[in-house]
Structures are given as structure tokens and as C-alpha cells.
Amino acid sequence: MSGIEITTPLHVRRRLRGRRLFEARILPALFLLPAGLFVFGLTVWPVFRAFQLSFTDANLAMFTTGEFNYVGLNQYVSVFTSTFFRSVILRTAVFGIACVALTMTVGISVSLLLNRDFKGRTVLAILVILPWAVPRVAAAIVWQWMFHDQFGLMNWLLYSAGFELFRGFAWFNQPVIAFTAIAIVIVWQSFPFIAVSMLAGLQSIPGEIHDAAMIDGAGAWQRIMNITLPMLKSLVLVLTVISTIWAFKIFDQVFVMTAGGPARQTELLAITTWREAFTQHNFGRASALAMVMFFILAGITAVYLRLIREEEA
Amino acid sequence: MNANRDFIGTDRSTAYHRMARIASLTGTYFAAILVGLFAVGPILWMISTALKPNAEIFTRTPVLIPSTVVWDRFVIVLTGDFGRYLLNSIIVSFSTVALSVTAAAMAGWVLARYPIPLKRYLLILILGAQMFPFVVLLIPIFILVRQLGLIGTYGGLVLAYLSFTTPLVVWILRGFFLSIPIELEESAMVDGATRVQAFRKIILPMALPGIASASVFGFISAWNELLFALSFNRNNPSMHTLPVALQQFIGRETTDWGMIMAASLVFTIPVVVFFLLTHKHMTKGMVMGAVKG
Amino acid sequence: MRTITRTIVRTFVLLLVMTVLMAAGQREQVSEESNEVTVWIMQPGSATLQTMLERFTEEFEAEYDASVNLVFQPWGTAHDAFTTAIATGDVPDVAEMGTTWTPEFGAIGAFAPQEIDDLSQFIEAVLESGAPEGIPLGVPWYAGARALIYNRTVFDELGLSAPENWEDLIVAGQTIRAETDMYAFSVVGAGANHFVLPKVWQAGGEIAVQQADGSWEATINSPEGVAAFEFYVSMFTEYGFAPAGALNWTVADAQTAFRNGDLAMFLGLGPNYGVVTRDNDAFEVGVALMPAGPSGRRDTFAGGSHLVRFAGSRNPDLAQAYIDFLVQDERIAEFASEVGFFPGTVEGIEAMDLNEVQTVFAEMLLNHSRSYPPNAAWGRFEGAQLFTSAVQRMMQGSVDAQTALNEVAREMNQGFAQ
Structure with a gap:
């Protein structure tokens, strides 16, 4: 490149220098501008705004008359002193962790299955992706129909298999059972991503390593636990963190399947926040709840970023 | 390849070995069938319910395969109000994709090629922005969109959707560049x-x-979105998107499961088609983004 | 392969451009035309009604040379729709308002007060709910009260008559459970509000009482309140009158089960009666007064809706004209009788030519209907699922009535105090 400059006339060189300046300084700034505007205007600034609102008593009057007052930490105090809000936070965490554990187990198992050599493997690989593609609302709806107490496929399958209890069984009467049904939907939708990502990882492991382990007499289970998974440790960790973040954000499936019922016992943090804002009009407290969620997720994200950095190093 | 591997360094009898292999293969197929059923069963059930006559929907013993195929529901779905919601969803999702992919292609390239000051933090921010819970953004963006007078319009929703599609698409595209x-x-x-x-x-x-896979990814996120759509366009029923319409359909006077399944199917099919066209790139993009950073 | 990818991408880009152009052109035109009003009406369940309202509106447009933007809002999401509208300042000029919502939105000044000359013409319970401080904010449009709807064919076969009181209800229910494979009574959980709250009145209690200084105090946890909730829930837990899934039922589910012949009795309004009898050759349907509680009262909730004019209306005169137009006697009568409801005025009802079934519903409305405390907090109680949560937890067996209602009363008093 430097060769060109030496042999070019002065005015061309000057033009080239101007171009270089444009290309080195102005162009990147120009190209970053729209995306930067979107990211700052629509995510960074709103987070600050939510933070600000969480110290106010903003309600519907904020919109009609524009008035609201700063109430310090009152909203946070009311969140953490209320047994209801505390139990919502706790159940969001417990349910989230349970979903992640299930998703990872199912996802990794399916990836191991797909890594075996059998006829129809490619077909299965495509079928497994489908649940990921189904929109969350549609997925929740079809599963809700399958869990219908009177006409549901699940109850029919279960009582046909000899479990009389499931004749007319109401899946959404008790929170634990309702959460089980919701967890099945969540896992159904999130295991494909784990399975496909893990499969890519598995296929990157050279076959010789397995062969060597076979010679040493390691069984299939031992090979998976002692060789395969440790080799993919960082991938597994990253996937775990990603699915944890997803699990904490769950809204749609619960909103469609139970809307938080019965008796608000299946409300997760996202739903409670929404309800506090849009049916109770308590935008201040809703913002405080949202910030609680933000800090939890920020913590998990920090772990995620550290994992990625280690991976890069 | 597995078959060859099985014979390396064994001194056991071939008969025993064949037995073990058959057992293992049987196990594999059994597991494959189970996994396949779990993955596709609900989708097949959605199709079956959408196509069967009402009399076969509300039965204690489910009718797995419809005796006659009822197409009417799809006609109703596509010509009635749902046609309108479908159009809304298409307009909002495509506009979101157009804007975010254009912005992200430029930004992604710059981030892949240029030494930008504070680039590391910028990248962390973009990655972190994907983790933001929507609910945190909901109220401030609602206020913003309201100030712009865009509540109850396509523009308001598109703006809200840019908040989560842009970081995602920037991330994927930077990986490609x-x-x-x-x-x-x-x-x-x-x-x-x-x-x-x-x-x-x-x-x-x-x-x-x-770009194609990033577009599909952005498209799917916008197409799927419920929370913003639910809160922003409440005052204007003609602006509802499909997820909102479907969710409302459930709570109506009498729950018409046949219609709901037909509508869900119409809602699902475009995503599945796009997905199957580009899923390879997409997974690669995501894993690359996730692992390689 | 490459060319295929390229074709797909090209099509995609083309589509993108097209939709963006469409979206740009689609910006809703906000007309500054002076003779235009926007009206929100709750989505009626029937096409006939929708056409009738559209016809009224056309007549209005012709008479006033105006243009009316008529929007049908689904009931289920209407409350949130009003919230959004008020928050954005983009309110309709006129709206139909659920009676329990009028005080809630009225309290933040959303509605213009109505000038009504003769308040006595209206059914008291319906007017009262629209006039939280004694100033009417909504004009009663139509009204209705629930009655007991039962499967007469089954009752006749079993030699039963419609239950007169709570004990009869239990006896009839037990007979039905023993003699048939039907469920007996609609003990719904998720939609329990209007089913369980009136039982407090029937038991001789009050949900809340207004003090001399105008403030409200919850009395739902009184012995009568506890007895009412216990009675309601016992039909589910003790007597098994409803299937397990009823814990998450709303009246819509009860109505479907009744129509399918799976449920013998449910509490419903005129429109519910209409739905279960339309094209129904399978059995005969009877309607009876609400079974009386231990106090001898048959009180039920006076349902219905108000028409309100928003304070933010840009065209108040035309908006008011539209309200007055809709509540004219002949239109209200035509509309109400088609829905299975009644006009909001005593006179209006008396002017109607009532059949046997309508007589029962009218009797419930005129003589046995009441309104919930017309307090701004009430809408939030409903939004927070205060009462239904208590019922559902009792149905689960996870709490007893006294404990649950003490909590409810505490929450209510906090709400009233704000």
C-alpha cells in the first residue's frame, strides 16, 4: 500500500489523505451512529429512567397531571417487606434454576443421542429444532390445550397408561403442579438450542480421543462424564448462563397458561412487574421490581462475560 | 465409523459384541423415537386439532387423526380479524428487521474492523443489552413512545423492538464479518x-x-414478542399483533380450540419455514457469538 | 446453492423495502375534523348486537352530520385499554364503562360529570356505582342481575324443583351428584367475584360499610362474610358440585359445561341464558330467583354498564349528544332486550313486555340487586385478584375462610385509605 503513495502525484495524495481521514475517523463514527442511537436510546437510557422511577411514587396521575414525588427507598422497602413480593422473587429464582437444570439435562442428552450414528439421525436433528421455532405464545397455547383437564391429550395418555388419578386431572389447581406443566413447555422450547449447540461442540472433539479411552476400557457413561463433558466445560457453562438468563425473563408462557393463577401463586417477577404497572398503575413500585430483576440478571450477565473472557484468553 | 471403532482393541467374542451392538442400537432408536415424539407431538396435535371437526375436538378419548378435514377455519382466520393481525405482525416485524439489520450491518462491520476507543466496553454493553429483561425497559420505553405520540401505532412497537433486536443482530453480524x-x-x-x-x-x-440469518433471528424475536405489544397497543384493537390476539382469544366467551389452533398454526408456519431455511447459519452465528466472543 | 441463497435474500430485501414503505404510509391519520368523535363500546358477544350498534351509529351520523369512529374493545382487556388511553392522553370521547370501573377512573378525573335532571328514574344500584361522590359520572346504559339458570329436564326427571335457599341448593346438588354423572353447581374459582361476593349479602353481612365521615371500612371478615365464603367453597371441597378444574373456571367455562349437559346449575345473566338456550334441543332450561341465604335475602350484584364522556374529549358537545342518542328509550329498549339485559331505568323496564324468563331477571334486578362500594380502590381490588385469590386458596384447602378474609379486609382497608 505504501508503494502507491510514493508514486502518486501530490493532489491525488492529498485527496487520498482526506479519504484516509474520512475512512479512519468519520466513517466508523457515521456507521456506528444508528445502532448506537438504538442501543443507547432504547436500552441504556431506559434502564437509567427505570432506576430513577423506582425512587418515585409515579402512578397514572404522572401521565394525566405530570405529578409524582420522590419517595426515597420506600418502593424497595415495600418490595422486600411484603411477603408476596418476596415469595415472587424466591419462586422466580427456584423455578428458573429448575428450568435450567432440566433444559441442560435434556439438551445435553439429546445432543449425545444425535452424536451417535444411526439411520434417521438427520431427520431427528431437524425435528428437534422445530419446538425452538414455534412462537412462545403458540407453544403455550398448544400445551395448555394438551393439559386441558377434560379433553387434554396428556390426561388421556396418563390414565390410559393406568394412572387413574389423571382422569379429569386439573393441572393448574396447585402451584407446584402448574409449574411442572409450565416447566415442560419451557424445556420443550429451550432444549433444542442447547442440543444443537452441544452437538456442534461434540463434533469438534476428535474421534481419536474416544478411541484412546475405549482402549483404556472406559464405558460409554465414563467416557461422557470423564472426557466429553470436561472437554466442553466452557461451552456447557456458557450455555448454562444463557439459559439462566432466559429462564429469569420468562413471561409469555406463564402469562398465556395461567396468567399467574391460581391465586397469583404462579406469578413470576416479570408478570408481577407488568401487573403492578399496568393493572395497579403503580409505576414506581413496578420500576423497583424491574430493577430487582435487572440487578439479578446483571449479576448473572457479569458471570457470563467473565466466562467469555476466560474463553478468549 | 462407530462400527469400526467398536472393534478396536477388543478381545471379547464377536457374538457377545453383536448382541451388545443390537442392544445399543435398539436403545438409540427407542430414545430417538421418544425425543422425536416429544419434539413434534405438540405440533402434530396442533395441526390435528386445527383440522378436525368440532365434534372430534371435545371428546374424552382424543381423536388422533381427523375423520374429515375442515379447512374453513383457515379461511376464517385469514379473512377475518386475524388477517388484520397477521398483517400487523408482518409489517411490524419486517420494519424492525429492516431498520435493525441496516444499522447493525454498518455497526457490526465497524466493530469487526476498526480499533474503536473503549471498544471492549462497547462490546460488553452490546452483549449485556441482550440480557436486559424486557420488563425493565417496558415502562421507560412506554413513556418515550408516548412522548413521541406513537402509542397505538406501528412506529411505537418497531421502536420498542429495536431495543432488543439491534444488539442481537449487531452481535451476530460482527461475528460474520x-x-x-x-x-x-x-x-x-x-x-x-x-x-x-x-x-x-x-x-x-x-x-x-x-445477514439472512441475522434477519431471520431479528424477525423471529419481533414476531414472537408479547409484552410490549400487549402494553402499547391496548387502546387500539385494530393494531394488535398476532401474539396479543391469540392470547386474548383464549379468554373469550367460549374457548374455540379449533379456531385457536388454526390461528396458532398460521402464526407458527412462517417462523418454522424461515427457521429451517437458515437454522444452520443461525446456530453457528449464535454459538460463535457466544463462545468466541 | 449459492444462487438459491441469493434469490432468497433478494426476495427478502424486496419484502423488507415494501413493508417499510407500507408502514410509513400507514401512520394513522389524526383528523382534526371538528365533527368527529371516537366511541369505545365493549365488544358484544353477538353479531346482531354489533350490527345494531353500527346501525344506531349510522343514524346518529346522519342526524348530526357527524362522523363516529366506533371501536369495539374486548371486555377482557378493556380495563388495560382504558389505562393505556388515559396514560397516553389519547382517550376516546365516549366510552362504555363497566360499572365497577367508573369510580376508579373517575377518581383521577378522567370523566366529565353528567347532568342528569331526574336521578330517581334510574335503578338505584346502577346509578350509585357511577356516582362515587354523589356526582354522576356515567349514565346508566343497560343493567342486569344474575339469577339461577338450571337444566329443567334433569330437575324434572329427578323430581326436583328450583332451590329456594342455600339448604335446598345443597340437597338438589347432592341429588344430582348421586343420580346423574353431571356436575351440580358452578363453583368457579378464577371468575368467582360476582358469584361469591353477593353471598356475603345473602348471609346478612356487608362487604364494606361507609363511615359517617365518608370513608370505607371492610367488613368482609365478619361472621356473615366467613359463612358466605365457607358455604361457597364447601360446594367444591366438601360436596364436589364442580369438577376439579373449576378452580380456574370463569363463568364462560361454566356456561360451556352447562350447555354441553355436564353441569346442572349455574349463575348467569340474561345473555348467558341466551347462549345456553340458542339452538339447544337437548334439554330445557329454567330460570329461578337466586337461592336465599340464612338472612332470607337473595341479593345479587347489579351488573351493567355506564356511558361516560371523557374529560379530555375534543368534541364534548357531540360526545354528549351521542350518549343522549344511545340512551333514548326506544333504542335502549331494543338494545337491552337483544342482549338479554334491561334498560337502566325503572320506567324502561316496566315499559317492556316481559316473558316468563325476563320476569325473573327483572325481579332480580329491581328488587334484589345491589352495587359494590363505589370506591376508587375497587378496580384495583379486582385487578389484584383480591377476592378470587382468597376463594382459590380456600378451594385448594391451603387456608381457612377467617384467615383468608382477614387478609382481604386488611388489603381493602389499605386500599380505601389511599
């Missing part, structure tokens, strides 16, 4: 092209698969 050798750009510039020309003529066409 990184995988394209910089020498290609340099050699084009040696041939007299400007940097923008090199980007437009050389890099963009090469990144097309990446």
Missing part, C-alpha cells in the same frame, strides 16, 4: 476501491448468509 478475511477488503482497496465500496461490493455480498 470477523470470519471474512480482511485481505479481501485490502486487495479491493489496492485496486482503487474506497473502503465503503469494498464494504458494499465485497464484504456485504460475502456476509449475505450471515
Whole structure:
């Protein structure tokens, strides 16, 4: 490149220098501008705004008359002193962790299955992706129909298999059972991503390593636990963190399947926040709840970023 | 390959070995069938319910395969109010994709090629922004969209959706640009092209698969979105998107499961088609983004 | 392969451009035309009604040379729709308002007060709910009260008559459970509000009482309140009158089960009666007064809706004209009788030519209907699922009535105090 400059006339060189300046300084700034505007205007600034609102008593009057007052930490105090809000936070965490554990187990198992050599493997690989593609609302709806107490496929399958209890069984009467049904939907939708990502990882492991382990007499289970998974440790960790973040954000499936019922016992943090804002009009407290969620997720994200950095190093 | 591997270094009898292999294969197929049923069963049930006559929907013993196929529901779905919601969803999702992919292609390329000050933090921010819970953004963006007078319009929703599609698409596209050798750009510039020309003529066409999958990804996120759509366009029923309409359909006077399934199917099919077209790039993009950073 | 990808991408880009152009052109035109009003009406369940309202509106447009933007809002999401509208300041000029919502939105000044000359013409319970401080904010449009709807064919076969009081209800229910494979009574959980709250009145109690200084105090946890909730829930837990899934039922589910012949009795309004009898050759349907509680009262909730004019209306005169137009006697009568409801005025009902079934519903409305405390907090109680949560937890067996209602009373008093 430097060769060109030496042999070019002065005015061309000057033009080239101007171009270089444009290309080195102005162009990147120009190209970053729209995306930067979107990211700052629509995510960074709103987070600050939510933070600000969480110290106010903003309600519907904020919109009609524009008035609201700063109430310090009152909203946070009311969140953490209320047994209801505390139990919502706790159940969001417990349910989230349970979903992640299930998703990872199912996802990794399916990836191991797909890594075996059998006829129809490619077909299965495509079928497994489908649940990921189904929109969350549609997925929740079809599963809700399958869990219908009177006409549901699940109850029919279960009582046909000899479990009389499931004749007319109401899946959404008790929170634990309702959460089980919701967890099945969540896992159904999130295991494909784990399975496909893990499969890519598995296929990157050279076959010789397995062969060597076979010679040493390691069984299939031992090979998976002692060789395969440790080799993919960082991938597994990253996937775990990603699915944890997803699990904490769950809204749609619960909103469609139970809307938080019965008796608000299946409300997760996202739903409670929404309800506090849009049916109770308590935008201040809703913002405080949202910030609680933000800090939890920020913590998990920090772990995620550290994992990625280690991976890069 | 597995078959060969099985015979390496064994001194056991071949008969025992064949037995073990048959057992293992049987196990594999059994597991494969189970997994396949779990994955596709609900989708098949959705199709079956959408197509069967009402009398076969509300039965204690489910009718798995419809005796006659009822197409009417799809006609109603596509011509009635749902046609309108479908159009809304299409307009909002495509506009979101158009804006975010355009912005992200430029930003992603700059982030892949230029030494930007504080780039590390910028990247962390973009990655972190994907983790933001929507609910945190909901109220402030609602206030913003209200100030712009865009509540109850396509613009308001598109703006809200840009908040989560842009970081995602930037991330995926940057990964793709990184995988394209910089020498290609340099050699084009040696041939007299400007940097923008090199980007437009050389890099963009090469990144097309990446752009396609990023678009699909952005499209799906916007197409699926419920929370914002639920809160922003409440006052204008004609502006509802499909997820909102479907969710409302459930709570109606009498729950018409046949219609709901037909509508869900119409809602699902475009996503599945797009997905199958580009899922390979997409998974690669995501895993690359996730692992390689 | 490459060319295929390229074709897909090209099509995609083309589509993108097209939709963006469409979206740009689609910006809703906000007309500054002076003779235009926007009206929100709750989505009626029937096409006939929708056409009738559209016809009224056309007549209005012709008479006033105006243009009316008529929007049908689904009931289920209407409350949130009003919230959004008020928050954005983009309110309709006129709206139909659920009676329990009028005080809630009225309290933040959303509505213009109505000038009504003769308040006595209206059914008291319906007017009262629209006039939280004694100033009417909504004009009663139509009204209705629930009655007991039962499967007469089954009752006749079993030699039963419609239950007169709570004990009869239990006896009839037990007979039905023993003699048939039907469920007996609609003990719904998720939609329990209007089913369980009136039982407090029937038991001789009050949900809340207004003090001399105008403030409200919850009395739902009184012995009568506890007895009412216990009675309601016992039909589910003790007597098994409803299937397990009823814990998450709303009246819509009860109505479907009744129509399918799976449920013998449910509490419903005129429109519910209409739905279960339309094209129904399978059995005969009877309607009876609400079974009386231990106090001898048959009180039920006076349902219905108000028409309100928003304070933010840009065209108040035309908006008011539209309200007055809709509540004219002949239109209200035509509309109400088609829905299975009644006009909001005593006179209006008396002017109607009532059949046997309508007589029962009218009797419930005129002589046995009441309104919930017309307090701004009430809408939030409903939004927070205060009462239904208590019922559902009792149905689960996870709490006893006294404990649950003490909590409810505490929450209510906090709400009233704000």
C-alpha cells in the first residue's frame, strides 16, 4: 500500500489523505451512529429512567397531571417487606434454576443421542429444532390445550397408561403442579438450542480421543462424564448462563397458561412487574421490581462475560 | 465409523459384541423415537386439532387423526380479524428487521474492523443489552413512545423492538464479518476501491448468509414478542399483533380450540419455514457469538 | 446453492423495502375534523348486537352530520385499554364503562360529570356505582342481575324443583351428584367475584360499610362474610358440585359445561341464558330467583354498564349528544332486550313486555340487586385478584375462610385509605 503513495502525484495524495481521514475517523463514527442511537436510546437510557422511577411514587396521575414525588427507598422497602413480593422473587429464582437444570439435562442428552450414528439421525436433528421455532405464545397455547383437564391429550395418555388419578386431572389447581406443566413447555422450547449447540461442540472433539479411552476400557457413561463433558466445560457453562438468563425473563408462557393463577401463586417477577404497572398503575413500585430483576440478571450477565473472557484468553 | 471403532482393541467374542451392538442400537432408536415424539407431538396435535371437526375436538378419548378435514377455519382466520393481525405482525416485524439489520450491518462491520476507543466496553454493553429483561425497559420505553405520540401505532412497537433486536443482530453480524478475511477488503482497496465500496461490493455480498440469518433471528424475536405489544397497543384493537390476539382469544366467551389452533398454526408456519431455511447459519452465528466472543 | 441463497435474500430485501414503505404510509391519520368523535363500546358477544350498534351509529351520523369512529374493545382487556388511553392522553370521547370501573377512573378525573335532571328514574344500584361522590359520572346504559339458570329436564326427571335457599341448593346438588354423572353447581374459582361476593349479602353481612365521615371500612371478615365464603367453597371441597378444574373456571367455562349437559346449575345473566338456550334441543332450561341465604335475602350484584364522556374529549358537545342518542328509550329498549339485559331505568323496564324468563331477571334486578362500594380502590381490588385469590386458596384447602378474609379486609382497608 505504501508503494502507491510514493508514486502518486501530490493532489491525488492529498485527496487520498482526506479519504484516509474520512475512512479512519468519520466513517466508523457515521456507521456506528444508528445502532448506537438504538442501543443507547432504547436500552441504556431506559434502564437509567427505570432506576430513577423506582425512587418515585409515579402512578397514572404522572401521565394525566405530570405529578409524582420522590419517595426515597420506600418502593424497595415495600418490595422486600411484603411477603408476596418476596415469595415472587424466591419462586422466580427456584423455578428458573429448575428450568435450567432440566433444559441442560435434556439438551445435553439429546445432543449425545444425535452424536451417535444411526439411520434417521438427520431427520431427528431437524425435528428437534422445530419446538425452538414455534412462537412462545403458540407453544403455550398448544400445551395448555394438551393439559386441558377434560379433553387434554396428556390426561388421556396418563390414565390410559393406568394412572387413574389423571382422569379429569386439573393441572393448574396447585402451584407446584402448574409449574411442572409450565416447566415442560419451557424445556420443550429451550432444549433444542442447547442440543444443537452441544452437538456442534461434540463434533469438534476428535474421534481419536474416544478411541484412546475405549482402549483404556472406559464405558460409554465414563467416557461422557470423564472426557466429553470436561472437554466442553466452557461451552456447557456458557450455555448454562444463557439459559439462566432466559429462564429469569420468562413471561409469555406463564402469562398465556395461567396468567399467574391460581391465586397469583404462579406469578413470576416479570408478570408481577407488568401487573403492578399496568393493572395497579403503580409505576414506581413496578420500576423497583424491574430493577430487582435487572440487578439479578446483571449479576448473572457479569458471570457470563467473565466466562467469555476466560474463553478468549 | 462407530462400527469400526467398536472393534478396536477388543478381545471379547464377536457374538457377545453383536448382541451388545443390537442392544445399543435398539436403545438409540427407542430414545430417538421418544425425543422425536416429544419434539413434534405438540405440533402434530396442533395441526390435528386445527383440522378436525368440532365434534372430534371435545371428546374424552382424543381423536388422533381427523375423520374429515375442515379447512374453513383457515379461511376464517385469514379473512377475518386475524388477517388484520397477521398483517400487523408482518409489517411490524419486517420494519424492525429492516431498520435493525441496516444499522447493525454498518455497526457490526465497524466493530469487526476498526480499533474503536473503549471498544471492549462497547462490546460488553452490546452483549449485556441482550440480557436486559424486557420488563425493565417496558415502562421507560412506554413513556418515550408516548412522548413521541406513537402509542397505538406501528412506529411505537418497531421502536420498542429495536431495543432488543439491534444488539442481537449487531452481535451476530460482527461475528460474520470477523470470519471474512480482511485481505479481501485490502486487495479491493489496492485496486482503487474506497473502503465503503469494498464494504458494499465485497464484504456485504460475502456476509449475505450471515445477514439472512441475522434477519431471520431479528424477525423471529419481533414476531414472537408479547409484552410490549400487549402494553402499547391496548387502546387500539385494530393494531394488535398476532401474539396479543391469540392470547386474548383464549379468554373469550367460549374457548374455540379449533379456531385457536388454526390461528396458532398460521402464526407458527412462517417462523418454522424461515427457521429451517437458515437454522444452520443461525446456530453457528449464535454459538460463535457466544463462545468466541 | 449459492444462487438459491441469493434469490432468497433478494426476495427478502424486496419484502423488507415494501413493508417499510407500507408502514410509513400507514401512520394513522389524526383528523382534526371538528365533527368527529371516537366511541369505545365493549365488544358484544353477538353479531346482531354489533350490527345494531353500527346501525344506531349510522343514524346518529346522519342526524348530526357527524362522523363516529366506533371501536369495539374486548371486555377482557378493556380495563388495560382504558389505562393505556388515559396514560397516553389519547382517550376516546365516549366510552362504555363497566360499572365497577367508573369510580376508579373517575377518581383521577378522567370523566366529565353528567347532568342528569331526574336521578330517581334510574335503578338505584346502577346509578350509585357511577356516582362515587354523589356526582354522576356515567349514565346508566343497560343493567342486569344474575339469577339461577338450571337444566329443567334433569330437575324434572329427578323430581326436583328450583332451590329456594342455600339448604335446598345443597340437597338438589347432592341429588344430582348421586343420580346423574353431571356436575351440580358452578363453583368457579378464577371468575368467582360476582358469584361469591353477593353471598356475603345473602348471609346478612356487608362487604364494606361507609363511615359517617365518608370513608370505607371492610367488613368482609365478619361472621356473615366467613359463612358466605365457607358455604361457597364447601360446594367444591366438601360436596364436589364442580369438577376439579373449576378452580380456574370463569363463568364462560361454566356456561360451556352447562350447555354441553355436564353441569346442572349455574349463575348467569340474561345473555348467558341466551347462549345456553340458542339452538339447544337437548334439554330445557329454567330460570329461578337466586337461592336465599340464612338472612332470607337473595341479593345479587347489579351488573351493567355506564356511558361516560371523557374529560379530555375534543368534541364534548357531540360526545354528549351521542350518549343522549344511545340512551333514548326506544333504542335502549331494543338494545337491552337483544342482549338479554334491561334498560337502566325503572320506567324502561316496566315499559317492556316481559316473558316468563325476563320476569325473573327483572325481579332480580329491581328488587334484589345491589352495587359494590363505589370506591376508587375497587378496580384495583379486582385487578389484584383480591377476592378470587382468597376463594382459590380456600378451594385448594391451603387456608381457612377467617384467615383468608382477614387478609382481604386488611388489603381493602389499605386500599380505601389511599
